[in-house]
Amino acid sequence: DTGVSQNPRHKITKRGQNVTFRCDPISEHNRLYWYRQTLGQGPEFLTYFQNEAQLEKSRLLSDRFSAERPKGSFSTLEIQRTEQGDSAMYLCASSLVLGQPGNQPQHFGDGTRLSIL
Amino acid sequence: SQQGEEDPQALSIQEGENATMNCSYKTSINNLQWYRQNSGRGLVHLILIRSNEREKHSGRLRVTLDTSKKSSSLLITASRAADTASYFCATDAEDGGSQGNLIFGKGTKLSVKP
Numbered sequence: 001d002t003g004v005s006q007n008p009r010h011k012i013t014k015r016g017q018n019v020t021f022r023c024d025p026i027s028e029h030n031r032l033y034w035y036r037q038t039l040g041q042g043p044e045f046l047t048y049f050q051n052e053a054q055l056e057k058s059r060l061l062s063d064r065f066s067a068e069r070p071k072g073s074f075s076t077l078e079i080q081r082t083e084q085g086d087s088a089m090y091l092c093a094s095s096l097v098l099g100q101p102g103n104q105p106q107h108f109g110d111g112t113r114l115s116i117l
Numbered sequence: 118s119q120q121g122e123e124d125p126q127a128l129s130i131q132e133g134e135n136a137t138m139n140c141s142y143k144t145s146i147n148n149l150q151w152y153r154q155n156s157g158r159g160l161v162h163l164i165l166i167r168s169n170e171r172e173k174h175s176g177r178l179r180v181t182l183d184t185s186k187k188s189s190s191l192l193i194t195a196s197r198a199a200d201t202a203s204y205f206c207a208t209d210a211e212d213g214g215s216q217g218n219l220i221f222g223k224g225t226k227l228s229v230k231p
Contacts, residue, residue, distance in 0.1 A: 004159070033218055042205050042221030043160065056218065091159055103148055103167065106219060108159035 002026060004109035006092050012115045013082060020078045021112045025094030032075050033106060034067055035091040036060065043091055049075060050097070079114075087116045123206060123225040131230050136193040138225040140206030141186075147209050149182055150219065151191050154203045163191075163204075198231045 005024040013019055025032050030051050035043035046065070047057045051072040061067075064083075069075040079086055090113075093106040124139045142149070148167045152160040166173045166182045166189070173180045179192040193200055203226045207219040 006159075040223070042207075042223050043219075045218040045220070048218050093160075103165070105150060105162035105165055106160075107162065108152075110157075110159045113157075 004092055004094055004107050006090075006109035006112050008112055009110065010113050010115070012117065014117050015082055015084060017082055018078065018080045019082060019114060020076055021090055021092075021114075022074060022076050023092030023094075023109060024074045025092070026096075026107055027073075029094035029096045029107070030072070031095045031097045031104075032069055033093040033095075034075070034077050035093065037089040037091055037111070038087075046077075082114075082116050084116050087114055089113050123204070123222045125225060126223070127226045127228070129228040129230065130196055132196060132198055134196055134229075136196050136200070136227055136229070138191045138204050138227070140189045140191070140222055142189075142206070142208050142220075142222075143187065144208075146184075149180075149189050150207045151178075151180060151189075152205045152207060152221075154205065154224070156202075160205065193227075196227075196229045198229050200227060201229045202227060 007022045011019055033048040034046040037043040045058050046061050047067050049069040052069050064080045067077045089111040091111045093108045095104040095106045097104055122141050130136055146168055148165055150165045151163045153163055154160045164175050164180050166180050177194045182189045203224040205221050205224045207221045
């Protein structure tokens with residue numbers, strides 16, 4: 001399967017713990033995006049990378065959140081000192097951007113569902 | 118904040134009927150995309166329509182775009198039970214907004230009964 005892969009699929013943790021998610025994009029894709037989706041809502045943008053450079057971060061991405069894409073391939077999203085409100089599905093997507101960025105479909109993984117107890 | 122708003126929020130039809138979902142957005146755009154999401158899964162890209170296009174077809178899907186009204190519609194013809202999913206419209210932002218990330222609506226939950 002050469003699609004976007006996310007691990008783990010589910011994560012249950014206690015409030016105050018740190019969690020880390022991993023995303024492996026489609027191998028030739030240069031852009032990688034993180035979104036958060038809560039029940040009954042559409043995905044909300046968190047951040048994106050062009051190769052290894054993090055080019056934009058949403059205001060939703062508080063200082064407890066950090067994302068990396070060290071070699072321009074896989075990415076990790078870490079949440080420190082988790083709170084109840086962090087419970088959501090965290091989606092990763094990738095795309096190949098050669099020209100106009102907005103004109104490319106994004107390929108999504110199946111997400112990591114985070115539950116904070 | 119979310120740019121698009123889908124209408125209706127939920128739609129229930131019988132297999133074989135057509136399903137129409139609408140999307141309205143607020144700012145100028147370069148393109149609009151439609152995605153499908155099955156329960157507990159990621160989003161699957163269905164179709165992209167550029168701001169200079171008015172209509173686009175892909176199999177049983179027909180998308181229209183009216184930039185003067187800032188609205189789009191997705192028509193699924195001859196629906197099947199397997200079309201049961203949530204459908205989202207997503208836009209980029211032409212007017213100096215983000216470069217490439219998508220802004221999603223809340224989605225329409227479609228249920229197709231066999």
